[in-house]
Amino acid sequence: MVAPPGKSYHSPTSIVSQLTNLPSILPVAMQLSNVTLFCFFASYVSAFALELTQFLRRSHVMRWAAVVFTAAGLVAQTIYLTVRSQQADLPPLLGSAHDWLLVSAWLLVVLYLSVQAWNRDLSLGVFCLPLVLILVGASRFVRNIPNPRLGQFYWWGMVHASFWVFGILGVLLALIFSIMYLVQHNRLKHKQAELPALHLLSLERLSRINWWLIVVSVPLLTLGMITGLWMAHQSGGGALPVSLANITFVADAVIWVTMALLFGWLLTAHHPAGRTVAIRTILACTFLLAVFLVMNVLAPDGIHGSSPRSKSVSEETAA
């Protein structure tokens, strides 16, 4: 990006470097950069443990403590993502798979806290926090070096990443609501009284929310696929062309096809039973999550970035 004559754009990194020149702010900036993944992972683990204590003994203090720990984790995660974004001079969405996972977890936590503010009795934490922990935990093992091809596709990359992250967020929420549906359905079928620590929405509402989440997230994933294809096509003449035979691309395509099948069935099925919808959603979403995580953890390099180890290996080879 070229700045107009007489003006200069201040990148976040340059602002940070200017700020770090101020001796009074220096300790604060240093403290912020000390926030690690472990800080917010530990906060979420504590919050989840506190949520679980509700099953042993119902306590408003513990409930509030869980919310406070989650909020503290969110603050730490926000700082972590901001510092990483400043260091890479890229928004988190354009970072690596590591950042994508953390952004997805961050959005999930924001949604969880918002829902808790709207309905304090709803037991969302026991379903939401484990998924947040999986995402944060998995981010530790995936590629954390930004994609080297981003320079030429900055805006397309933003659009592509947004579609994927929001699409996957929709899928994660569909997974949570489907699990909630099955738990509620099981309770009602077995004629059990509601546990005070496990207050859920009605089957009708859970089913409706689940339907909308699939219906919204599948088009987002589709758009993510289309923008990805477009970028791959455009990269053909560049220095770092993307092959469609890349394993990451194939895995993403499989995920998309699975979700598209679920989407098609959901729209065309005649009187689908709520429980069947929930089970199929859970299967599809778990498959998506599993493929996504396995691909990012196991693949040494991909089209969305590279791990520090693979990067150093490639640098050595180049040298």
Next chain:
Amino acid sequence: MNVQVVYCNHQSANLSIRERLAFPNKDVLTRAYEELRSRFPQSEHVVVSTCNRVELYIAQEDPDDAPTHAQLAEFFADFHQVPIVEFFDDLLECQGPQAVRHLFEVASSLDSMVLGESQIVNQIKAAYEFSMETNANGPLTNTLFQRAIEVSKRVRTETKLSEGKVSIASVAVGEFGKSIFSKFDDKTVLILGAGEMALETLTYLKGEGVKRILVCNRSLDRAQKLAEEYDGQARSWEDLDACLSQADVIVSTTGASQPVITASKFREIRRKTGPRPTFILDLGAPRDFESGVGEIDDGVFLYDIDDLEATCERNRQRRTVEIAKARAIIDEETTRFMQDVYHKATGPIVKRLREHWHDISRQELEILYRKLPDLGDREREVIEKSIYRIVNKLLHPPLETLRDEARQGPPHGMIATLKRLFHLD
């Protein structure tokens, strides 16, 4: 005088037993009273049969005429054709003050599954009125049931038991219905039966915003009456299948002796409608839906009265203070009632003693007037009043002692002593 009750309720027996011992309609109840009269002719009887309990209250002037527990169990077994071994342990019995306290607790809804529900007192009134219609009751059960209704009123006024969720419908819809549906204003509610339970359920559901109500009953007139009251549509019993296929919520409260909806019939209906969520609340005893109906598909949620037990128990634990208050009132009223009963038992001896002593005083006065024929009316009146006062003052200590004795329990010993002392036999 003796009062006793044999009963099985939601605490002692499960629904599968209660429904077999129930007296679901007036025809069955009339036959039961005839049978009771022939077996225990010296007793007064009142039967209270609801979805939560089957209770038989019996009272006699002479405690020796009281039937034994085994005889009463035999009546249930013979009348319902149920082997006695299947329910004997579930059939409980109380006598005297315990029986009175039990009725007061039942009428005050302390013994109900849904604490504070108002329906039970109406059911007790209806049971008492029907026993009057069939001449099964008598003076003792009259007094007992009238007092029970008064006690129920007092408990309701002086405690907060009737606040909150106080109907079976509210508990069932609150616990299960609202976990299935998020709103009711777009749902079709089908009511099977047109009794008081149906009326109460409709009142609650109407409050939840239900707009489309179908009332299906064997008697179309009763269905129309109920439907008009709640802006619903009355349907004949022949339209039952069509109604079942349209309903999202089904509340069944018929007084049928056998299930009216079999699993095979409902399976046929579900084949046409698909597995959409349907909330069925079977409040009948005996049950109106075969238990297999709940297993037909994932969308059918069938609940009977016993399925609400856990929720009701949770509500009960939250209101222990009010329960304690209500129990204190019931203890006080039971003591007072028993004193009245015992005091009433001394009535004939007191009357005879008074008559005996006043007869003696009249005889002595006649002798006196014959000896003193010149006495004027004024003098005679003064003498009669004096004698009357003397007799009353002499009667006062024994009668007061008798009254004191009656406060403690049945004064059989004191009555026998008075009879012997004053030759009243």
